[in-house]
Amino acid sequence: VFSLRLEELHGSLADPVLGSIGFLNEIMSRYPNAIPFAPGAPNRTFVDGFNPMPYIERFVRYAATTRGMGEDAARRLLYEYGPSRGVINDIIATAWSRDHAADIAPDAVVVTVGAQEAMLLTLRALFGRSGDQLAVSNPCFPGIVGAARLLGVDIATVDDGPDGLDLDQLRGACQLARNEGLRVRACYVAPDFANPTGTRMSVAAREELLALAVEADLVLLEDNAYGFTAATSDELPPLAAMDQHRVAHISTFAKIGVAGARVGFVIAAQPVCGEQATASVLADHLAALKSMVTVNTSPLCQAVIGGMVLAHGTSLRELGAAKSKLYRENLRLVLEALDRHLARDGRPPQGVNWDRPEGGFFVRVYLPFAADAALLEESASRYGVLWTPMSTFYLDGGGTNVLRLSCSYLDAEQIDTGVARLAELVRSRL
Amino acid sequence: VFSLRLEELHGSLADPVLGSIGFLNEIMSRYPNAIPFAPGAPNRTFVDGFNPMPYIERFVRYAATTRGMGEDAARRLLYEYGPSRGVINDIIATAWSRDHAADIAPDAVVVTVGAQEAMLLTLRALFGRSGDQLAVSNPCFPGIVGAARLLGVDIATVDDGPDGLDLDQLRGACQLARNEGLRVRACYVAPDFANPTGTRMSVAAREELLALAVEADLVLLEDNAYGFTAATSDELPPLAAMDQHRVAHISTFAKIGVAGARVGFVIAAQPVCGEQATASVLADHLAALKSMVTVNTSPLCQAVIGGMVLAHGTSLRELGAAKSKLYRENLRLVLEALDRHLARDGRPPQGVNWDRPEGGFFVRVYLPFAADAALLEESASRYGVLWTPMSTFYLDGGGTNVLRLSCSYLDAEQIDTGVARLAELVRSRL
Numbered sequence: 001v002f003s004l005r006l007e008e009l010h011g012s013l014a015d016p017v018l019g020s021i022g023f024l025n026e027i028m029s030r031y032p033n034a035i036p037f038a039p040g041a042p043n044r045t046f047v048d049g050f051n052p053m054p055y056i057e058r059f060v061r062y063a064a065t066t067r068g069m070g071e072d073a074a075r076r077l078l079y080e081y082g083p084s085r086g087v088i089n090d091i092i093a094t095a096w097s098r099d100h101a102a103d104i105a106p107d108a109v110v111v112t113v114g115a116q117e118a119m120l121l122t123l124r125a126l127f128g129r130s131g132d133q134l135a136v137s138n139p140c141f142p143g144i145v146g147a148a149r150l151l152g153v154d155i156a157t158v159d160d161g162p163d164g165l166d167l168d169q170l171r172g173a174c175q176l177a178r179n180e181g182l183r184v185r186a187c188y189v190a191p192d193f194a195n196p197t198g199t200r201m202s203v204a205a206r207e208e209l210l211a212l213a214v215e216a217d218l219v220l221l222e223d224n225a226y227g228f229t230a231a232t233s234d235e236l237p238p239l240a241a242m243d244q245h246r247v248a249h250i251s252t253f254a255k256i257g258v259a260g261a262r263v264g265f266v267i268a269a270q271p272v273c274g275e276q277a278t279a280s281v282l283a284d285h286l287a288a289l290k291s292m293v294t295v296n297t298s299p300l301c302q303a304v305i306g307g308m309v310l311a312h313g314t315s316l317r318e319l320g321a322a323k324s325k326l327y328r329e330n331l332r333l334v335l336e337a338l339d340r341h342l343a344r345d346g347r348p349p350q351g352v353n354w355d356r357p358e359g360g361f362f363v364r365v366y367l368p369f370a371a372d373a374a375l376l377e378e379s380a381s382r383y384g385v386l387w388t389p390m391s392t393f394y395l396d397g398g399g400t401n402v403l404r405l406s407c408s409y410l411d412a413e414q415i416d417t418g419v420a421r422l423a424e425l426v427r428s429r430l
Numbered sequence: 431v432f433s434l435r436l437e438e439l440h441g442s443l444a445d446p447v448l449g450s451i452g453f454l455n456e457i458m459s460r461y462p463n464a465i466p467f468a469p470g471a472p473n474r475t476f477v478d479g480f481n482p483m484p485y486i487e488r489f490v491r492y493a494a495t496t497r498g499m500g501e502d503a504a505r506r507l508l509y510e511y512g513p514s515r516g517v518i519n520d521i522i523a524t525a526w527s528r529d530h531a532a533d534i535a536p537d538a539v540v541v542t543v544g545a546q547e548a549m550l551l552t553l554r555a556l557f558g559r560s561g562d563q564l565a566v567s568n569p570c571f572p573g574i575v576g577a578a579r580l581l582g583v584d585i586a587t588v589d590d591g592p593d594g595l596d597l598d599q600l601r602g603a604c605q606l607a608r609n610e611g612l613r614v615r616a617c618y619v620a621p622d623f624a625n626p627t628g629t630r631m632s633v634a635a636r637e638e639l640l641a642l643a644v645e646a647d648l649v650l651l652e653d654n655a656y657g658f659t660a661a662t663s664d665e666l667p668p669l670a671a672m673d674q675h676r677v678a679h680i681s682t683f684a685k686i687g688v689a690g691a692r693v694g695f696v697i698a699a700q701p702v703c704g705e706q707a708t709a710s711v712l713a714d715h716l717a718a719l720k721s722m723v724t725v726n727t728s729p730l731c732q733a734v735i736g737g738m739v740l741a742h743g744t745s746l747r748e749l750g751a752a753k754s755k756l757y758r759e760n761l762r763l764v765l766e767a768l769d770r771h772l773a774r775d776g777r778p779p780q781g782v783n784w785d786r787p788e789g790g791f792f793v794r795v796y797l798p799f800a801a802d803a804a805l806l807e808e809s810a811s812r813y814g815v816l817w818t819p820m821s822t823f824y825l826d827g828g829g830t831n832v833l834r835l836s837c838s839y840l841d842a843e844q845i846d847t848g849v850a851r852l853a854e855l856v857r858s859r860l
Contacts, residue, residue: 002644002676002701003702004700004712006702006704007704009702010555010556011558012719012722013555018721025513041510050509052730053483072478076474077690079477079689080689081471081690083455113543113725114724116722116725120723124440126434128437128438128439128440128441214432219434246432259509259511260512260730262724262726270434271431271434272433273434274436282434285443289440291576292442292576292580293550293577293723294543294546298691300730301728301731
């Protein structure tokens with residue numbers, strides 16, 4: 001029988017990033033009854049009883065009347081092919097502009113199959129010559145690393161410190177690249193409660209990052225997946241609202257809308273100039289590339305999401321409000337449970353500690369021993385609780401003694417029981 | 431204001447393939463009232479009045495009962511994240527195996543965002559080292575060329591002759607590559623009524639191609655988008671049914687299901703071996719790569735498609751039967767109208783000719799003058815009829831005097847009027 005040789009397949013398939021995702025999925029499938037602090041999946045409260053039909057109908061009415069298409073043409077939109085750039089771009093542009101007091105043109109938006117496709121398209125467009133590097137935080141969201149590996153984009157790592165991306169290190173990476181005749185072309189950054197660290201950048205740090213981007217001539221790829229988890233009173237402006245030309249803004253409706261629709265978007269308003277170019281912005285080129293990746297995002301799914309945004313005052317903030325509240329409450333419950341179960345006498349055992357993020361899905365727990373595959377296996381089999389080794393998010397072997405808890409999927413009782421089990425595991429090892 | 435330079439973006443954005451797609455879309459949007467023989471879009475008969483809900487419910491019942499998940503878990507499947515490889519793989523494997531008297535395992539199937547993502551993933555997995563080439567038919571479907579450009583995969587062209595791919599040329603291309611220390615790693619082929627030529631390969635040619643693939647150690651990427659348009663009595667076996675190990679079979683539900691769902695699939699049963707590999711098939715690796723492209727195909731859309739397949743006796747052939755019939759009838763109408771309007775006295779004018787394909791969406795018309803952008807502009811503005819210059823499908827400047835008619839989108843009256851207008855245009859130039 002004919003067979004292929006693994007070493008002749010593309011190198012990204014041998015990358016540890018893919019391997020670690022496979023391992024985590026595998027262990028979760030083996031322990032379906034363990035309490036999973038592992039995934040960043042949406043809470044079931046928002047999934048059970050979800051009915052997409054009213055939202056689809058809402059979008060059809062909007063297209064039929066506000067756009068003046070008429071009902072038949074509006075309904076046809078859902079089931080035919082559609083433009084690569086999307087069919088709800090105006091809704092997203094209006095909502096985003098309203099939420100952030102910005103002025104985003106619909107033509108600057110490309111609707112994508114989740115944030116992941118937006119990352120792939122943006123990397124592909126920006127990385128056109130050898131010697132260009134993508135700076136990424138370390139530890140990092142595996143999706144951006146995986147997209148870079150798939151496209152053969154070189155990576156430079158910059159530590160994600162307690163206040164987010166280490167800007168001195170980023171400056172250093174740019175300098176180092178220049179010294180070697182290379183260039184940091186773009187930097188991936190999640191300023192709001194990054195996955196996996198949960199860190200958030202202050203406004204001052206955002207301003208400094210934008211100034212550095214101008215100085216070093218970088219494009220910033222802003223991942224905004226968790227920005228919605230901030231309380232409204234505590235929101236910080238997205239980088240793209242501070243400088244829409246330096247920043248390509250990537251987001252997803254998986255968390256604020258519905259994950260099963262697989263709809264995300266990128267705002268890419270950068271003008272593109274050149275001898276042969278007619279007037280265009282980066283979004284035009286992303287749409288052209290998208291025609292070679294997925295052709296277009298399901299218009300049926302876009303209708304579900306478009307209708308959801310319309311039904312929430314054409315505001316992404318309003319759409320995410322109830323979810324934001326539940327996730328903040330879950331985060332509070334996780335921190336409270338850690339205090340209760342792991343710091344019984346008011347402080348944690350020697351060498352044990354954890355972060356206190358103000359938003360996002362993730363809490364890091366620091367241990368005086370390795371939080372590795374062996375510990376996870378024991379945790380799942382003997383204690384019935386699952387989490388993610390932070391080492392899987394590092395590109396250089398860091399994070400060995402740290403684990404990540406994700407608070408999004410569980411209810412209050414599961415959180416309490418799960419943290420109690422984790423505390424048992426930790427104490428058994430001390 | 432900051433701007434990007436076109437020449438620093440990825441080279442695929444400057445490729446003529448992307449440019450010609452943009453041009454065709456642009457001219458279609460400028461002449462919305464012209465009769466469009468241009469797109470390969472599904473006929474409106476199958477779009478108007480389409481209701482996805484019964485199919486979604488059908489899939490939920492299947493998952494709840496046949497898979498024993500229970501109703502709540504089955505319904506949750508639609509709205510949560512899901513596995514990268516898909517949630518209707520068993521349905522597709524069963525249907526395909528039944529239709530082609532084959533034995534495809536569900537694990538050999540990856541559900542993708544249309545055939546386009548399947549092409550991208552398969553190319554990415556197979557092309558891991560420099561010096562490897564993808565052989566493609568010339569003229570060629572732009573989607574495979576675009577995916578190759580996006581990934582930096584080198585292309586070797588092989589003429590698509592009157593009986594499909596020219597196998598002597600393919601043999602020659604393999605030999606030429608070997609002489610230069612290179613290798614033809616894979617060959618893209620659409621044996622059934624290829625886009626854009628409409629050619630079909632005989633069973634003997636298929637057997638010869640498979641033998642050549644073994645001899646030259648190629649993987650064949652079989653694009654089956656138009657196979658369903660054959661009459662049942664006139665069907666030929668897909669390459670993958672003749673040798674599932676040499677062939678990665680790519681197909682789409684855009685034509686037999688509903689285009690707006692954006693669901694396609696790839697069957698990739700090739701065993702993958704290597705020192706570090708646990709037992710796997712190529713589909714496992716495609717699913718891993720997919721997690722870096724789109725994460726997963728919308729399970730809501732998969733449910734629509736899964737339900738449609740179940741509702742048609744778990745058979746892709748039955749699902750496509752009514753559509754197959756309508757498209758064959760449309761093709762007959764196009765050929766009849768060409769006879770009537772362009773060959774009034776029993777034969778066409780000097781230098782004018784056309785193909786007589788037995789299936790598919792496309793008919794080539796050969797002219798004694800250039801079928802170029804200028805002629806298309808005149809055709810649209812003065813005669814109200816749109817078609818596609820065949821030159822846009824060539825990688826080396828061929829096809830200048832040939833245009834392509836697509837029969838899928840129009841009704842009988844539009845076909846007759848459109849061909850009459852085309853005949854007027856042609857006579858005006860003779």
